Amino acid sequence: MRLFRPLSALSAILLAGSCVSAPSNDDLRNALFSNGRPAEAQAYGDFLVARFAAMTNDPETAAEYYAAAIDTAPEKSGIAERAVFSALLAGDYETAVGLAKRASQVGSEATLVRLTLGVDAMVRGKEDEATPYLDETKYGPFNEVIARGLSAWRIADKDGADAAEAYLRSGLSGDANLDSATLYMMGLLQMAEKDDAAALATFETLWDSGARLAVGVHAHAQLLVAGGQRDRALEILQTFRDDIGQNAGLDALRADVLAGRKIKPTRLTTREGAALAVYVPAAALMMQTDDDLSGVYFVLALALDPNLQVARSLWGQSLDNAGRREEAVAVLSRIPDKSEFYATARGQMAWALRREGRNQEAIAVAGEALQHSPDRGLKIQLADLFRSLDRDDEAEHLLSEVIAEDASAGRQDWRVIYARGTTLEQTDRWPQAEADLKTALALQPENASILNYLGYAYIDRGLNYDAALNMISRAVELEPQSGYIVDSLGWAHYRMGRYELATRFLERAVELSPSVSLLNDHLGDAYWQMGRKTEARFQWQRALKLDPSPEDKARIEAKMTSGPEAVLLKKAESDTSTALAVARRN
The missing domain is CATH 1.25.40.10 (Tetratricopeptide repeat domain)
Known part of the structure; x- marks a missing residue:
């Protein structure tokens, strides 16, 4: 299974909520x-x-x-x-x-x-x-x-x-x-x-x-x-x-x-240095936690140096991580447009709005910032937003702009090339997608995500089975605790008719990621092929309870009522878009 991950570094979807009917x-x-x-x-x-x-x-x-x-x-x-x-x-x-x-x-x-x-x-x-x-x-x-x-x-x-x-x-x-x-x-x-x-x-x-x-x-x-x-x-x-x-x-x-501009080393004042003494460990703490605890220290750092905009940027992200999105937007909006972190902050604001379901506002914030400053990072953030909304053509356009700018500067960024490759693959432009994915893999030959995605795409199309199996096997070696990647290996064996081996890997995938609908669905298919029909129906029933997409839900219900044979061929054709749609929700 392929997992959609936003390309921008600060875009993890981490939700925290409270009961709306709670007393004041x-x-x-x-x-x-x-x-x-x-x-x-x-x-x-x-x-x-x-x-x-x-x-x-x-x-x-x-x-x-x-x-x-x-x-x-x-x-x-x-x-x-x-x-x-x-x-x-x-x-x-x-x-x-x-x-x-x-x-x-x-x-x-x-x-x-x-x-x-x-x-x-x-x-x-x-x-x-x-x-x-x-x-x-x-x-x-x-x-x-x-x-x-x-x-x-x-x-x-x-x-x-x-x-x-x-x-x-x-x-x-x-x-x-x-x-x-x-x-x-x-x-x-x-x-x-x-x-x-x-x-x-x-x-x-x-x-x-x-x-x-x-x-x-x-x-x-x-x-x-x-x-x-x-x-x-x-x-x-x-x-x-x-x-x-x-x-x-x-x-x-x-x-x-x-650009050949003169670079003068920054000489920190006592207060500026003290602010960094608080900020540096706080930034490390934030990268290791999913809550807003680090915000306590960012507030102290900003008291010492109110111009430490990188601290404000990470503080806003920590608030977003904790589900305090209105506060996150308020904090990020205080980063001035002259700061090098302005574009990053606007991208973060857009993602906070996106996670609140305010999609048009999110795109407007990122788009306005992009008009103000055609920042590379902001283009990537906006492309991520479009990808998360299934607006793949617009995402591909922005990613292509970034890749062209990188080429003019004599560099290649595997992350952007990989993102465009996955976007092209989802819009059925396979030859161009394959070229991007292979380029990304050449730049990062030991990257589990690229190995998994390209291998899965080959298997899904009935292409290069041996090479694809080797790619996914290597991805599993690199990330053995990833349920998505282990599922890919199991599904590869399934598509090759190796149902017993497929079942072993698909069972392991569900152990690692039990709450993913598609993984349970895949395991149900494998059980059915092994003659374990009661267990197959149990897994499909479980998949239905795990928020499948409308398309997946209809397909699973059809298998439950009339058996999988009537839908297995259609399933093989639609699994590519299905996997990405599920991954985007996770």
Whole structure:
């Protein structure tokens, strides 16, 4: 089975919702306790309302009611910490600072309370006041990296870069990910102090270790160009794009380098550096979670440096990930049109609207932004939108524009070529699709998605069975936990008449992805061919319960009533579009 994945890096569809018939928080509070309730009961009522608000994705209300409970609750410290967290989650930095001060007054030593107060001191330019709040020995591993980074910029401002560097080195833990964040911070500090040779050595060591952090790569490339190593800078920028994907800041720098513009290394101020000390671990956290927790830290980073638009961009994405889409759109709309992240933000806004079912608004937002700036990344985002809406001709037109522009610049992007290939295949332009898919595979011969898609397309058309089977088998070796890819291998054996072997793989595919309708449908077909008709009907019945497309539903129901023989031939002809349609919903 082929899985549709949006080409743009920040476009995962992650939904979170709450019951529309749930009572309001005020109604719940009033129902719990009557007027005139004792203080402890009132605090408990406030706590329950706050908890309910937090559970239903309403951090603003949660912060309000946690704050109301602080003075009267028996466990003031714990309530205060929840209040600070909820205020930051709601994006209300000023309220969070006020609550953190109240929390400190009632004896809270909670990590987030102290971190917020430390950031506040640095925002106010009172670095010395931050010192007691940033004692890293009182933090867990993740927050320790942030606290240590903040302290390093404070130390550099007061005692110089050497002292800050020694301090950072003393905190290296042996954890590759955490240490990479610390070393990137050291390189930025060295660069801020104009010790470019030391900074370049730090960045080169990180690059050679496989570390790939956009803000660090940006600084690394700047130093290389300033030192006369233009080709090396372009090499690492291209490698980052190949390995990680498109980044608006790095793309803008690459364009400046290619245009021959003078590149001056960025020298961060203490507050700008402190903002990155919070942002860098937060960005790493966001890439590992599906919620809005990282937004707490993006709010702190933006308090230190309101112009750190990359933090605003990722904050908006984290809100979208958590289903807080109106807030996501509001945050992303604050990125100015002069920022290199403007086009990315507009693309993110469009996807947030798309996920709310506001399709025309989504296309309008992306289209207007594209008229404002014919940005490559925005063209890709808009093409993704069109693909998700089955408007494949419009998607293919945009992708072809990007491929032509890339060719003029002397580069090939396998992601865009692959996306156009899948789009062409879905519109029955097989010769052109095959050419694109083979080109993408030549550029990325060990990419499981390309191997799976091209192999499945061959099998589906009755072409190149042996080569196709080898491709899909290799894809399974690369991604053995992908139900979609294992299904492709099973379906290949099915189409080749190897029903017993097909059944084994299709059973495994359903184990890996039990909630995908088409995988259950395929397994039912295999069971039928094995004479296991009761089990076949069970799988088809299950497939019907898993939100199949209208076409799939009609076909499965026909098999249930009159047997599969009458529809198997039609099924073979329609499976290509069916697989993609299902994958698009997943």
